[in-house]
Amino acid sequence: MENKVKNAGTARLEVAGRTVDLPVYSGTHGPNVIDIRKLYAETDHFTLDPGFTSTGSCESQITFIDGDEGILLHRGYPIEQLAEKSNYLELCYLLLNGELPSKTQFDTFSNEVRNHTLLHTQQDKFFEGFRRDSHPMAMLTGAVGGMAAFYPGAMGNEDPEERRISSIRLISKMPTIAARCMKYNLGQRFVDPQNKLSYSENFLNMCFSVTAEDYEINPILARAMDRFFMLHADHEQNASTSTVRLVASSGAHPFAAIAAGVASLWGPSHGGANEAALRQLREIGSLDKVPEFVKMAKDKSSGIRLMGFGHRVYKNYDPRAKVMQKTCYEVLDALDLHDHPLLKVAMELERIALQDEYFIEKKLYPNVDFYSGIILEAMGFPTKMFTVLFAVARTVGWIAQLSEMLEDPTQKIGRPRQIYTGAAMRDYAPITHR
Ligand code: ACO
Numbered sequence: 054m055e056n057k058v059k060n061a062g063t064a065r066l067e068v069a070g071r072t073v074d075l076p077v078y079s080g081t082h083g084p085n086v087i088d089i090r091k092l093y094a095e096t097d098h099f100t101l102d103p104g105f106t107s108t109g110s111c112e113s114q115i116t117f118i119d120g121d122e123g124i125l126l127h128r129g130y131p132i133e134q135l136a137e138k139s140n141y142l143e144l145c146y147l148l149l150n151g152e153l154p155s156k157t158q159f160d161t162f163s164n165e166v167r168n169h170t171l172l173h174t175q176q177d178k179f180f181e182g183f184r185r186d187s188h189p190m191a192m193l194t195g196a197v198g199g200m201a202a203f204y205p206g207a208m209g210n211e212d213p214e215e216r217r218i219s220s221i222r223l224i225s226k227m228p229t230i231a232a233r234c235m236k237y238n239l240g241q242r243f244v245d246p247q248n249k250l251s252y253s254e255n256f257l258n259m260c261f262s263v264t265a266e267d268y269e270i271n272p273i274l275a276r277a278m279d280r281f282f283m284l285h286a287d288h289e290q291n292a293s294t295s296t297v298r299l300v301a302s303s304g305a306h307p308f309a310a311i312a313a314g315v316a317s318l319w320g321p322s323h324g325g326a327n328e329a330a331l332r333q334l335r336e337i338g339s340l341d342k343v344p345e346f347v348k349m350a351k352d353k354s355s356g357i358r359l360m361g362f363g364h365r366v367y368k369n370y371d372p373r374a375k376v377m378q379k380t381c382y383e384v385l386d387a388l389d390l391h392d393h394p395l396l397k398v399a400m401e402l403e404r405i406a407l408q409d410e411y412f413i414e415k416k417l418y419p420n421v422d423f424y425s426g427i428i429l430e431a432m433g434f435p436t437k438m439f440t441v442l443f444a445v446a447r448t449v450g451w452i453a454q455l456s457e458m459l460e461d462p463t464q465k466i467g468r469p470r471q472i473y474t475g476a477a478m479r480d481y482a483p484i485t486h487r
Contacts, residue, residue: 063077073091115148116148127287137376145166145286146159190325228255236260277428285443296313310451373421374420381428381431
């Protein structure tokens with residue numbers, strides 16, 4: 054990756070009687086950054102920023118978010134335009150290569166993705182080691198990490214072609230692994246990929262078809278699945294992506310790094326929020342309980358948060374949530390489920406929260422997970438599968454970010470520092486003297 058930051062002056066810092074001038078850089082969009090790489094060497098001080106609320110970890114040319122304005126761009130293209138006019142595989146190509154593909158490039162890319170959908174038969178045996186009721190995210194983490202054993206040379210720094218094929222393999226095989234996690238939970242036979250189908254159709258077929266009868270893929274549901282994948286494809290340096298970058302920065306096997314990303318995504322503050330949001334809607338259950346629930350969400354001692362609300366970066370409506378809401382109506386229409394009780398609860402929750410002083414003041418708006426759970430539930434996915442679907446979609450983002458990092462000449466192993474407040478140095482006392 055060619056580094057493209059521009060010089061934008063210096064910031065002067067006075068610390069312990071010394072003055073240092075730190076370089077300031079500007080990017081294409083977004084706030085300028087202060088480069089503190091030399092700070093420790095020049096001042097003998099570290100910075101402290103738990104949760105990285107003011108810290109950039111890398112230069113990136115893939116995705117840009119303006120959280121105040123509610124803008125999300127992939128390689129410069131607004132997510133709303135991509136969601137309406139493009140498709141998931143085209144977006145994958147864009148994220149990985151930086152530009153939209155020509156017709157020939159797109160055909161070649163989709164054919165390649167189709168050609169790598171099968172799993173090694175030994176990989177199918179992994180699943181038998183799990184309990185039937187295992188959380189599919191646990192199975193997914195194990196199965197993706199295990200792929201490192203099948204492709205030992207994958208994506209190493211040295212061979213760009215090996216890295217490219219590994220990217221394709223991951224994008225191709227994630228739906229197959231995810232569908233197997235679902236089938237294993239259900240106690241049903243695994244369904245192999247059908248390469249004549251589109252990416253999303255193939256995934257629905259692997260999840261929902263059974264050998265006993267024909268399964269007809271509803272084109273509206275296939276489009277909704279594709280849109281779900283697009284809306285979750287990448288989101289700059291979030292927890293799971295930063296995890297992938299950090300793990301891979303040590304030179305670890307990239308499939309192991311992606312498995313770590315899956316693990317990070319699982320948490321309810323991140324990708325696990327779609328599962329938690331739907332469980333919460335079920336718990337609320339009816340419209341009359343909504344005001345009481347909102348009251349509890351405002352009371353810290355209740356330990357309850359409105360799942361699917363709030364975001365570290367968006368202090369405005371998450372642009373993905375708007376598209377998700379529209380897709381939600383399309384799916385419920387297609388399935389004749391306009392009166393879906395959970396949708397009614399969700400709409401009331403959103404209405405009350407958006408006019409409540411607490412949520413307005415803290416800039417807490419619905420995020421992408423607020424409506425996605427209703428769509429996935431209506432499509433027939435078990436709640437436990439929701440975060441797995443997010444992981445399938447985010448795989449391309451993880452890979453694009455990982456590849457970018459490996460090509461960045463300034464890349465180093467990630468190694469944060471700390472402020473130590475433990476015991477001061479002391480002498481060991483033998484057990485008889487304690
Ligand atoms: N419900 C009620 N109060 C909330 C919520 C919420 N969903 N989210 C934040 N707050 C409050 C906090 O209590 C805090 O209040 P305070 O300032 O009085 O202490 C304030 O808003 C700021 O919250 P933080 O947790 O400091 O904000 P942070 O940026 O660290 O967290 C997060 C963002 C984790 C997304 C948070 O909003 C949250 O927990 N939301 C619910 C879970 C969720 O939907 N996660 C999905 C995120 S999107 C994604 O990963 C795809």
